[in-house]
Amino acid sequence: MMSGSDLAGPGWGDVFGQAVVLRTARLVLRQVTETDGAGLLDIFGDDRVTGHYAWDTFTSLAQAQALAERTAAQFRQGEAVRWGLVPRGGGRIIGTCGYTRWNQENRFAVIGYDLASAYWRRGLMTEAVTAVLRFGFGRMTLNRVEATVHAGNTASAELLSRLGFTCEGRLRGRVLHRGAFHDVDMFGITRADWLAGDPAREAGRAR
Numbered sequence: 113m114m115s116g117s118d119l120a121g122p123g124w125g126d127v128f129g130q131a132v133v134l135r136t137a138r139l140v141l142r143q144v145t146e147t148d149g150a151g152l153l154d155i156f157g158d159d160r161v162t163g164h165y166a167w168d169t170f171t172s173l174a175q176a177q178a179l180a181e182r183t184a185a186q187f188r189q190g191e192a193v194r195w196g197l198v199p200r201g202g203g204r205i206i207g208t209c210g211y212t213r214w215n216q217e218n219r220f221a222v223i224g225y226d227l228a229s230a231y232w233r234r235g236l237m238t239e240a241v242t243a244v245l246r247f248g249f250g251r252m253t254l255n256r257v258e259a260t261v262h263a264g265n266t267a268s269a270e271l272l273s274r275l276g277f278t279c280e281g282r283l284r285g286r287v288l289h290r291g292a293f294h295d296v297d298m299f300g301i302t303r304a305d306w307l308a309g310d311p312a313r314e315a316g317r318a319r
Contacts, residue, residue: 123216124190127252134195134247136239141195144208146184148196149177151204160229164265168290183208197227197240206231209240211248211257220256221248232267241275249303256302262287263295276309277301 134141144152153176155161162169170176186192192212196205207227214221223244227237248254261268263282273279277299285293 122251122253124214128187128190128193132193132195132247132251134243136243138200139236139239139243140198140200141209141240141243142198143187144180144183144194144196144205144210146177146181148180148183148205149173151196151206152176152179152208154204155207155226155228158229161226164262164268165226166287166289194224195240195244197236207237207240209237209244211244211252214252218256219254220258221252221254222258222260223248224259237271238274241271245275245301245306249306254303256300259299260286260296261299262289263297269297269299272299272301275301276305278305 131143150173153170153173156165156167156170156176156179159169170179183192183194187194192210192214194208194210194212197207197209198205207225209225210223211221212224223241225237225241225244245257248257257277259272259277260283261272269279278301280298280300283296283298286296287294
């Protein structure tokens with residue numbers, strides 16, 4: 113019988129010892145840095161984006177700058193990784209996607225994502241989440257990825273379902289948002305699910 117150590121995946125330094133850049137047909141995904149405050153304000157200064165999010169709409173650059181700095185610090189400390197989504201032609205980030213938690217012992221991670229409303233309904237987040245999942249099940253050797261979605265956020269739920277996630281249940285009153293408690297739906301996908309969805313999928317690699 114194999115022990116837990118026999119099944120252990122790579123450590124943070126093994127995977128993120130240097131910057132990891134992912135590419136899709138229309139996006140470049142690179143780490144969020146302290147310089148991304150203005151781009152984050154464009155994203156989170158919009159009620160349409162934050163309506164199903166964990167915090168209130170940003171009203172100042174200082175709030176966005178604090179998020180940029182916190183996100184960069186979490187990466188340096190080996191706590192989380194968030195890629196900024198940049199159009200292939202360059203410019204500010206238009207969204208983010210990444211793993212807000214990585215449990216290395218049990219080889220699962222929690223994914224989160226957001227996109228500026230001007231870029232909705234173009235399939236861009238499908239590209240980004242696919243790239244991040246490919247990297248997770250490949251280079252990070254994850255066995256499971258989880259996501260929580262505010263009940264009623266049909267666009268996010270449909271995105272996850274298209275990519276092979278299963279809605280595994282509803283957590284009642286899980287999130288306090290804008291003065292009220294809200295239910296969230298738990299979605300999950302295993303490595304077996306991911307590979308079964310497309311047997312030709314290869315282990316994710318930074319390109």
